[in-house]
Amino acid sequence: xxxxxxxxxxxxxxxxxxxxxxxxxxxxxxxxxxxxxxxxxxxxxxxxxxxxxxxxxxxxxxxxxxxxxxxxxxxxxxxxxxxxxxxxxxxxxxxxxxxxxxxxxxxxxxxxxxxxxxxxxxxxxxxxxxxxxxxxxxxxxxxxxxxxxxxxxxxxxxxxxxxxxxxxxxxxxxxxxxxxxxxxxxxx
Amino acid sequence: xxxxxxxxxxxxxxxxxxxxxxxxxxxxxxxxxxxxxxxxxxxxxxxxxxxxxxxxxxxxxxxxxxxxxxxxxxxxxxxxxxxxxxxxxxxxxxxxxxxxxxxxxxxxxxxxxxxxxxxxxxxxxxxxxxxxxxxxxxxxxxxxxxxxxxxxxxxxxxxxx
Numbered sequence: 427x428x429x430x431x432x433x434x435x436x437x438x439x440x441x442x443x444x445x446x447x448x449x450x451x452x453x454x455x456x457x458x459x460x461x462x463x464x465x466x467x468x469x470x471x472x473x474x475x476x477x478x479x480x481x482x483x484x485x486x487x488x489x490x491x492x493x494x495x496x497x498x499x500x501x502x503x504x505x506x507x508x509x510x511x512x513x514x515x516x517x518x519x520x521x522x523x524x525x526x527x528x529x530x531x532x533x534x535x536x537x538x539x540x541x542x543x544x545x546x547x548x549x550x551x552x553x554x555x556x557x558x559x560x561x562x563x564x565x566x567x568x569x570x571x572x573x574x575x576x577x578x579x580x581x582x583x584x585x586x587x588x589x590x591x592x593x594x595x596x597x598x599x600x601x602x603x604x605x606x607x608x609x610x611x612x613x614x
Numbered sequence: 615x616x617x618x619x620x621x622x623x624x625x626x627x628x629x630x631x632x633x634x635x636x637x638x639x640x641x642x643x644x645x646x647x648x649x650x651x652x653x654x655x656x657x658x659x660x661x662x663x664x665x666x667x668x669x670x671x672x673x674x675x676x677x678x679x680x681x682x683x684x685x686x687x688x689x690x691x692x693x694x695x696x697x698x699x700x701x702x703x704x705x706x707x708x709x710x711x712x713x714x715x716x717x718x719x720x721x722x723x724x725x726x727x728x729x730x731x732x733x734x735x736x737x738x739x740x741x742x743x744x745x746x747x748x749x750x751x752x753x754x755x756x757x758x759x760x761x762x763x764x765x766x767x768x769x770x771x772x773x774x775x
Binding site for chain 2: 476
């Protein structure tokens, strides 16, 4: 395990194309899914996916192996999305994360399907997805990181650059809200 | 009293998934859930919500990995070309600073002499000395800014970020 990490650190430092190819293959699904949930749009998720790996290539020497590679990878991806949102002068992910009334990645017409809903066609997935989209982005992101990515609380805290206590409270509130939304959807 | 028990159960149901609970808490919760239909239902709803979240799948765009690998390789080649150039620039900057430090007293005196001969105020030739000292850094910064500008333009035409 330690040897794996050592060779990963070395490969990133040397910008070894084989190592990068392997990492892209290995993390493609998880990274794309995470980006899809935080951008809410498949096209943007794809652009950021590629840009994230370019950053990994350029800044591979900064990865020291102290944390899991995926935590570092997701931090890069998240920062890219935040930078882009700031450039676009939209509400930043960070700003949205602190509000209770954060609406997520804006769906202007509530009856219209979002790009994300169109992307996830099946009915069950659509229902879960619709519930997720109604959650404030801060809650959605922690739920995805904790329960889809199976990340530890300290890893999530590192990615979000927030204290563990904040991560926990977002998880509790997010879980509660998701449960209510799913129950409401099932009842209707 | 009873409502306190339900509240505790609700807290533990969520805590179990979020950060884990102790064996004693687990034992208490299991016993409570066996006896309380309302809390048992709530625990099932939480489990169901998480199961739905975990099973939510996302279709990957076609050839996403291959296209990314191609872009990453292109960028790697670009960096391979640029980096020796950068090393050269830094080496030149370093050499120029070392040379600057070694010749500083002479340049100072030379500029002082020229300043007095030309009747310039002290501030002018002293500023000239400052510019001469900072010149390598200014050139390096200008090159850096130009390269950043080029990259930014390329990125804006190539992708969202």
